[in-house]
Amino acid sequence: MNAPAAGTNSLRNQPDERGHFGAFGGRYVAETLMPLILELEREYARAKADPAFAAQFDDLLEHYVGRPSPLYFAPRLTGELGGAQVWFKRDELNHTGAHKINNCVGQILLAMRMGKTRIIAETGAGQHGVATATVCARFGLPCVVYMGATDVERQQPNVFRMKLLGAEVVPVTSGAATLKDAMNEALRDWVAHVHDTFYIIGTAAGPHPYPELVRDFQSVIGKEARAQMLARTGRLPDLLVAAIGGGSNAIGLFHPFLDDPVRMLGVEAAGHGLDKQHAASLAGGRPGILHGNKTYLLQDEDGQITEAHSISAGLDYPGIGPEHAWLKEIGRVEYTSATDTEALAAFQLLCRTEGIIPALEPSHAIAAVRRIAPTMGKDQIILANLCGRGDKDIFTVAKALGAEL
């Protein structure tokens, strides 16, 4: 849906035909799943070439999700930081409150195209689970969401939302009972229900073709933002900023700009600090294989996966999408991180200066904007992705700030 003509010298041509982004990506799955993965790849290629598929996707994004999302200049935040102009892509205004729904709409259309009658998904904070439950309700398909038991405890409002939407939420008690264990359990379900079940993966990771198709569905963010910025200012931004857990909102914003003279900055979650427990797999991890792809992972010297930590449950994952691993290696995108404390401060800053309560995930991007904007000229433009709204995080933030609700 987004690829330039083959053979052009473009950074937007990845992955290769085997699903590799340079040394990363691929299809590291159990043999039982291989025929399905290959079938999904063939069907996605057909869907991409089918104008009716694109038309249905676009129609749902416009009338169900509420796209295009606004591009917003943040005047008081810009004034407070005293440097570059700060603009936001307002994907927090989407139906269900985050960018996750873009991908879920695309994947459920693909699932129905493939004749699948049952949907499964993993979720950490519950945003992807809610978005998946939403599209399942919209199309009348049964939905099972795997969620770490620890996350079920700390994200009760989203668990209730999913149930209201008709989904079955299965608490996962294996391993550390968080997002990566939920993904393990979803893979176990999939391998046991290969014929009728479609797995809607929530981020631009997993076995090929998931990183590609999730990116393509999320690229609506960057395509809209690029056109909106050109229409509003007559120019491209100087810097794009987005938070990264698995990296789907970031790759969705970045990808349409990859061939433009625009700097890009991905912001990982530094948790308690990079020398302590964190979720910054590019800064603190090394390449390995997990959940179907080769990418940067938090792991020990024996290749055992280590637990991530972030105040933001949506960034609390020990890996990252393979295209980000590649973009880091070739130096096209810069990556930095923000701690829990910095994200909390940025969260409050946006509330006070713009009247927008952001989710804790984009609060990490805002923290980076706060550091960088003052070092840039007033004629320069930063475009950050506000990928989710903060209603779901009120309890977490209250607790972190010592407030009683």
Next chain:
Amino acid sequence: MSRLASAFAKPHPALVTFVTAGDGDTAAILDALVAGGADVIELGMPFTDPMADGPAIQAANLRALGAGTTTADIFRIAAGFRARHATPLVLMGYANPMLARGSDWFAQQCAKAGVDGVICVDIPPEEDGDLGPALRARGIALIRLATPTSDAARLPAILEGSSGFLYYVSVAGITGKQQAVQASIEEAVARLKAATALPVAVGFGVRHPEQAAAIARVADGVVVGSALVELVAQHGAEAAGPVRALTAALAQAVHRARAHA
């Protein structure tokens, strides 16, 4: 003849047993498997994220890691076993621990420890550019999995570069859960044996001697894992005795399966 080839050249079907390294007194448990009559032993390399395994082996992985088991420990266990026994030993596990120091390092350690084969659950033929060649260069078998979803179009890719034996995963699912229908196993084994000269061993969901015997009538080998791992969970440091008893019952059933047929 390699140790693996010899095991499958015996006049009876082979009993293949699986236990997780570092779960309980592994050396004693391995000795019990040999004493009970196992023909091939799969030694599981524990991983934090065993996404193809059911609850029993997941728990064994966590117990092993919780006890501090490292990759170096696993190779020490393997080398110790090789010093005591001639039974073929196969390492089974996931890509990330195997490749953490590179394919060459891993293959070299396998060779040094007397490991005969490797089963890597999450490296399909499409991604096997490094591990397979590194193992083959040192004479170590790369054992691949065929599954109920491996159709005629898929099978050639699986067989290309696979050696030792072919492991038929008889159910689309995870380890230790449901059992496949005998008729479907017979059909699948016949199909696989028509496509390869490699011995075919059948596993996933095999727990009892009667089941094992039924499979042994048609297959070259029968794999039992979760039932043994559950004994280790139940008996802890005292697991060797019960493990030996179940292995002996399984071995008797498998070894005599065709005599009774």
